[in-house]
Amino acid sequence: MDMSKIPSPDARAVTGVIVVDLQGDFTTLKQGSLAVDGTDSTYVKTVEQVTLRLRAKGFTLFATQDWHPRDHVSFFTSHPGKHPFETVEIDGLSQTLWPPHCVADSENAGILMDPSFFSMVVKKGTCKDYDSYSGFQDQGGTSTELERLLRAGKITRLIVYGLATDYCVKATALDAAKRGFEVFVVKDLCRGVSVDTTRAALEEMAQHGINIITMADL
Ligand code: VGL
Ligand code: ZN
Numbered sequence: 001m002d003m004s005k006i007p008s009p010d011a012r013a014v015t016g017v018i019v020v021d022l023q024g025d026f027t028t029l030k031q032g033s034l035a036v037d038g039t040d041s042t043y044v045k046t047v048e049q050v051t052l053r054l055r056a057k058g059f060t061l062f063a064t065q066d067w068h069p070r071d072h073v074s075f076f077t078s079h080p081g082k083h084p085f086e087t088v089e090i091d092g093l094s095q096t097l098w099p100p101h102c103v104a105d106s107e108n109a110g111i112l113m114d115p116s117f118f119s120m121v122v123k124k125g126t127c128k129d130y131d132s133y134s135g136f137q138d139q140g141g142t143s144t145e146l147e148r149l150l151r152a153g154k155i156t157r158l159i160v161y162g163l164a165t166d167y168c169v170k171a172t173a174l175d176a177a178k179r180g181f182e183v184f185v186v187k188d189l190c191r192g193v194s195v196d197t198t199r200a201a202l203e204e205m206a207q208h209g210i211n212i213i214t215m216a217d218l
Helices: 041-056 146-152 165-178 195-207
Strands: 014-020 060-066 087-090 093-096 120-124 155-162 182-186 211-213
Touching: 014 041, 014 165, 041 060, 041 155, 060 146, 060 165, 120 146, 146 155, 155 165, 165 182, 165 195, 182 195, 195 211
Parallel strands: 014 060, 014 155, 060 120, 155 182, 182 211
Antiparallel strands: 087 093
């Protein structure tokens, strides 16, 4: 590995951290409706500890928060006769149908860290008709405030991790790279929905110039 690429606080680039969807519904810790394997209390504690260490280094912290209306298009319950994890075509886009999760204002939509640690918590997927795996914009093309906030903070480099590797981490990291940020995904601070799509996601991110690193590199 090229050691010069590892984020360090004294490099000239301003570094931000995006903690993706660290929410009860994605964890076994909270018996979430869309719990991802390997998301017990040890995982959540590790993410919290590393995040606080990065904050102590002077990096600005951001979080994304999946935040859906109860009749959201991505819920299988919004499609009579359909089952969880089935795929449907909606307006020419393939949509995986999920169990209802991260319903706005529900307990398990909550972030599993003190929100006050974050400079901003960016809600996504708030529009009923569009899903949003990326923290930058939804499938309908509507942007969140994330890019503007990063630019306002002169941030050029992003450390990204959280849930799930193969969906929201991947989409957020790819969108960041597309927007010209230098991106580091910390793979052992991520957990994926399935083994195959997680492996493919790490390959796809690497192919797009994203640096795949581990906690030990931080
Ligand atoms: C996610 C599926 C549905 C994620 C969000 O955070 O990766 N996955 N909504
Ligand atoms: Zn969702």
